[in-house]
Amino acid sequence: MWPLVAVLLLGTVCGGSAQLTFNSTRIVEKTICNETVILPCIVSNLELRKLKAMYVKWKHKGKEIFTFDGVDNKFNSSDDFKSATIAFSHLTEGNASLQLKASDAVPGNYTCEVTESNREGEIIVELRYHMVSWFHPKENILIVIFPILAILLFWGQFGIVTLKYKSNCTSEKTIGLIIAGLFLTVVVIVGAVLFVPGEYSVKNASGLGLIVIPTVTLVVLQYCLFTTAFGMTLFAIGILILQFLGYILAVIGLSLCITECSPTQGPLMISGLGIIALAELLGLVYMKFVASNQKTIPPSRSN
Structure with missing residues (x-):
């Protein structure tokens, strides 16, 4: 009986608390007037809130375009997304939103993966192009x-x-x-x-x-x-x-x-x-x- 309870408790700790949850929109619209585009990625249940415990990865159509490693305090962006960056000072608050120049922001699905120590989670954000008339x-x-x-x-x-x-x-x-x-x-x-x-x-x-x-x-x-x-x-x-x-x-x-x-x-x-x-x-x-x-x-x- 006790071993079963222990297994259930361990599963709750490892399964429930190990999953990061996100509180951000999943659809972003880009217009011709945008100079920059921000793809939101807001984690709502960080615990440690330490930069060294954080690891962030952004992907576009399955291809890695930006990474940040808090242990080494280094980031890397792919050649096709040179302008990609995040606000590192806001990362400990759970904000891993990706900022791009409008010229680099290709419409499609973007995946944000965030890891805090042994806890992780991901969210998919869709970027759409919205055509707007110059005048009303x-x-x-x-x-x-x-x-x-x-x-x-x-x-x-x-x-x-x-x-x-x-x-x-x-x-x-x-x-x-x-x-x-x-x-x-x-x-x-x-x-x-x-x-x-x-x-x-x-x-x-x-x-x-x-x-x-x-x-x-x-x-x-x-x-x-x-x-x-x-x-x-x-x-x-x-x-x-x-x-x-x-x-x-x-x-x-x-x-x-x-x-x-x-x-x-x-x-x-x-x-x-x-x-x-x-x-x-x-x-x-x-x-x-x-x-x-x-x-x-x-x-x-x-x-």
Whole structure:
């Protein structure tokens, strides 16, 4: 009877207490914005809490990528995971989490094995790649819609000028406006194609630049339309000033967002693009109002 009890007690001591347990997540997501990736490995029942009693081994798909031997106080990382390291000062607290550069953090299953004297345990952590959009989906829509809307409003103004103010618009000026308008339209469409959808990349950043920067052309084109139709009035000057201020805001927002993987100044840039579109709308309404109140347009006199 007593020998059986002794065997059971010995089995409990060797089997139950010899097993290290872990208190950490088993799934980690990596995005393009990560500079480093931390794979958690937290032991919850250390007893000795001495660095010399610790031994840590990390494996990726069964291949050893990092080891730490507390007896010799030495660590080693494989050639494919040179950036692999752990916070040695936190190891006695049970934290054997592996830190990697994002370039070394290959998605897949990682195994953390921890040994404390004669007690050991392991945990498998899965690293996944999560694709995220550079801007919020709603911001993506507004960034593309506002410049395209502004261009459409420009073509509306151009139609009024060519129909109502034919005598004031020479063929050379008309061709120039058409060429400039078509060029701007093509550039913005190409920029929109490069910009969405997608993560932060050189391609997307280039697309955003092609959307925002050329919109200054709209200020010049609207000025040409005003001067061609009825000259510069105070209201027309106010519209141009408003449009230029919108462009300044858009460019400032662009400069703050273009190098950020997770941009926070998107609303500033969108506000600028929205003001540009608003100015084009006001210009169209004003031009339509003036044109409807002019019964005849006297031909321009040549000196």
